[in-house]
Amino acid sequence: MPYVKIELTREGVTREQKQTLIKGVTDLITNTLNKDPHLTHVVINEVELDDWGYAGEQVSVLREKGITADKK
Amino acid sequence: MPYVKIELTREGVTREQKQTLIKGVTDLITNTLNKDPHLTHVVINEVELDDWGYAGEQVSVLREKGITADKK
Amino acid sequence: MPYVKIELTREGVTREQKQTLIKGVTDLITNTLNKDPHLTHVVINEVELDDWGYAGEQVSVLREKGITADKK
Amino acid sequence: MPYVKIELTREGVTREQKQTLIKGVTDLITNTLNKDPHLTHVVINEVELDDWGYAGEQVSVLREKGITADKK
Amino acid sequence: MPYVKIELTREGVTREQKQTLIKGVTDLITNTLNKDPHLTHVVINEVELDDWGYAGEQVSVLREKGITADKK
Amino acid sequence: MPYVKIELTREGVTREQKQTLIKGVTDLITNTLNKDPHLTHVVINEVELDDWGYAGEQVSVLREKGITADKK
Incomplete structure (x- = not known):
């Protein structure tokens, strides 16, 4: 569960990135723990x-200063 | 607490359904655990x-396929 | 969902009180929103x-002072 | 962490009140637990x-009745 | 963030399965959103x-009945 | 609320540090937003x-490597 x-x-x-996250997390849990994906939300x-x-x-202030969360 | x-x-x-949920959960906890409702959020x-x-x-994709969460 | x-x-x-809470909340959502209970966690x-x-x-301090969360 | x-x-x-909360909570944790603020979100x-x-x-109903959450 | x-x-x-979940989710977010992993908790x-x-x-009751969450 | x-x-x-956090966060919210502390959990x-x-x-692995979360 x-x-x-x-x-x-x-x-x-984007909607596609969200779908990638949802699919990726669900597959990860299914494969690692052998869980039925129909029980994963x-x-x-x-x-x-x-x-x-x-x-x-605030992150809004950090972004105004040009500080991002991007991978280097 | x-x-x-x-x-x-x-x-x-709807607003009424939300009120029903809020009242129902609060009453359930009050009655089951004898908790003061003024401590329940x-x-x-x-x-x-x-x-x-x-x-x-994504649920948006499931809905586009006609798959609902309705009780059968 | x-x-x-x-x-x-x-x-x-107690375990029984937990079961009462789980059953009560699930029934409340099923009845109020017409949701399939198999989608409710x-x-x-x-x-x-x-x-x-x-x-x-801290609640531990309140309890030591004799202040409870009981319904009056 | x-x-x-x-x-x-x-x-x-307001945005300023949010910044006050964020700064205040982060400082509180840093000072109380000696945590690096770069690990606090x-x-x-x-x-x-x-x-x-x-x-x-519902709080919306309480507010319509004139009941506030203000400090007395 | x-x-x-x-x-x-x-x-x-197990500890190893937890590590697999943590690494997998962090990599998924890093790769999908280009986020610095040092900002992912x-x-x-x-x-x-x-x-x-x-x-x-209760899941404890479901397990006593032999109902598992295993992938079929 | x-x-x-x-x-x-x-x-x-420690218990005392927890109390410091609870008191500090509650005071911060009370003072910043003028909220009744009896509504703050x-x-x-x-x-x-x-x-x-x-x-x-895993943080357990980081700690084994001598990496801490201490403020520098």
Whole structure:
């Protein structure tokens, strides 16, 4: 009985990327734990940049300063 | 000190249905555990259909295929 | 696709009370929203009294002072 | 590795108030637990008044009755 | 800034399986969204079988009846 | 109506530190948003080191390598 919540900053994640995340997490759990995928639910929660704080600052402020979360 | 989170797909739940859920859960906890209802908070979170995955597929895709969550 | 999380202080909730909560919440959602119960998951999380704060105080401290959460 | 979720009713919280909450919680954790703030994430979730229930009633209904959550 | 919570029934998940889930989810998010993995946190929550309800029944009861969550 | 969840790795947080966190968060919300503290609940969730992943690795593994979360 797995339930997965994915929280992300709202920064242009597409419908296709969401589907990739949902499929990928479900397959990972099915393959790792041998769970019936019909018992796996995945919920994505996109969070506004004013509402996510990192190291004490709003992500909206970090983005204004040019600081991204991109992989280097 | 109970706190309850109810997550649902956003599919036309009315204000009255939300009130029924809030009242029903609060009464259930009050009656089962003898808790003061003034210490019980219930939060409903409606989730977009693109953001909920079931068995590896977005619910929006399942609905397009005519697959519902209705009781049979 | 409902998912429900119930958070309670750990104060002797029995297995039967948990079953009553699970059955009651599932029936409430099934009846109110006409949802297939096979898509409803309920998770109970019991929280230690040191880990729940109310009005700025640990519940363990409130209990030591004789303050309960019982219905009056 | 701290993660903090703050859930509030959506009642006109400003961007500056959110920044105050994020900074305050991060500093509190840094100072209390000696944690690197770069490992602390804070997420604020504003909840519609129809979606928050207190003592079995929607907060939207409580507000219509003139009942507030203000400090006395 | 992703945060992922994975909730599972406590049924003998090993340390290695947890590591596989953590690595797999982090890689999936990194590759799909191009996110710096140093900003991705994954939290696993194992839930006792008495505390997880499915279709109105405790999973502990379902297991006693021989009903599993295994992939068919 | 605020509810706050604080998730931390389980690494020797004392009862007094928990009380400091609960009092500090409650005061912060009361002062910033003018909320009645009797409507503020804070829940602390300590997570085992095998169950928290950072940058794709279990915190238990990071600690074995001598990598801490301490403020520098």
